[in-house]
Amino acid sequence: MTPDLFGNAGAYSKVGEAGVLDKMPIAVTDDGPQYTLILGEQRIAMNEFIGQRIRLEHSGRIFCQHCGVQTKKSWQGFCYDHFMSLAQADGCIMSPEKCHFEQGTCREPEWGERNCFQTHYVYLANTGQVKVGITRGTQVPTRWLDQGAHQALPIARVRSRYLAGLLEVLFKQHVSDKTHWRTMLKSTDEDIDLAATRDQLFAECTSELQDLQSQYGLQAVQLIQHADIYTVIYPLKDMPEKFSSFNFDKETVVEGTLLGMKGQYLILDTGVINIRRFTGYEASFNVQE
Known part of the structure; x- marks a missing residue:
């Protein structure tokens, strides 16, 4: 005792x-x-x-x-030495559009190849407000649960974290890319029409999306038009x-x-x-x- x-x-x-x-x-x-x-x-x-x-x-x-x-x-979560030396602690983890592998300055190129060059999803989430985010394919739906999302909707599938970051930068001109913890916790789990938000984003970003697909290829940047919305009810008394x-x-x-x-x-x-x-x-x- x-x-x-x-x-x-x-x-x-x-x-x-x-x-x-x-x-x-x-x-x-x-x-x-x-x-x-x-x-x-x-x-x-x-x-x-x-x-x-x-x-x-x-x-x-x-x-x-x-x-x-x-x-x-x-x-x-790291000691100072590993915070300064590990690729998983580098700034491009939070800002993947600044990918150091793409620039030739990755701290750990082999780690980057294993973790950043795999299928990633760009998604919309309802965390009390609409936000855009990215996650590795292996982290669906874990990422959404970790963020406290009541709803989530994948809207694009891409070949790398860098490409996911480029799409996120494009979409966050129109919707937030942040989860505000107070808003998330206080939200009453009311549904948001994420599909309508997706369609609006695609319409507003048509030319930029076409440019990315032209530069990197249709298979590298795939827009998802008809995914199901994932819904979560958390254990709250x-x-x-x-x-x-x-x-x-x-x-x-x-x-x-x-x-x-x-x-x-x-x-x-x-x-x-x-x-x-x-x-x-x-x-x-x-x-x-």
């Missing part, structure tokens, strides 16, 4: 041992998305704790997700009155009744925490008896 915040022993029971946090896997089942909290080698099924009071406590230790070395600060965000860099304890999960967020009655943001942070997980 561990003491609670006021030193009252026995208020919480520990679930497993302290471990390093990682992005929560989300399994798609007939009963809806099933969330797993990763603490090192441990896997904790979170859906069963909805409605219970939980506590996550950060030990103060942070580890690089690539090499496992303890670091004083996390640079997007309720929503908090306040949407304050917990930050392990400022506070070591996150405590409250678990209301559910959406995107990579644990939603408590006391606030929310983005688990993916704290990849590499060592924490323990406790449940009130």
Whole structure:
């Protein structure tokens, strides 16, 4: 047993041992998305704790997700050396239209060939508002679940991450390419006509799309006219009155009744925490008896 915040022993029971946090896997089942909290080698099924009071406590230790070395600060989940040296931490990951492989300056050309030169999709998502995004084909529908999208619609299939980035830049002149976390969490899962938005984008960008297809080929840039809309209902019992965000860099304890999960967020009655943001942070997980 561990003491609670006021030193009252026995208020919480520990679930497993302290471990390093990682992005929560989300399994798609007939009963809806099933969330797993990763603490090192441990896997904790979170859906069963909805409605219970939980506590996550950060030990103060942070580890690089690539090499496992303890670091004083996390640079997007990496130690500083690997943040500066790995291709997966380079700026073109967030801005693929600036692909370093295309420019001949990729940090890890072999990694780029494996990860960037495969089928990617450009999609529209409903995260409380319409946004455009890109993802590898192997990450459908994981990417949409991670973003907390209620709906998603693939609108183009391309041969590389670079080409996906070019399309995203084109489309984001008309729709946002950002997920605003408060808007996403507060959204009531009302449907948006994503197909109508797709048709409007194709019409507004006709000449630019034709130029890209002419330059790279019709097989390299394929527009998707008739895909089905993917819809998600997240495991949420309720929503908090306040949407304050917990930050392990400022506070070591996150405590409250678990209301559910959406995107990579644990939603408590006391606030929310983005688990993916704290990849590499060592924490323990406790449940009130």
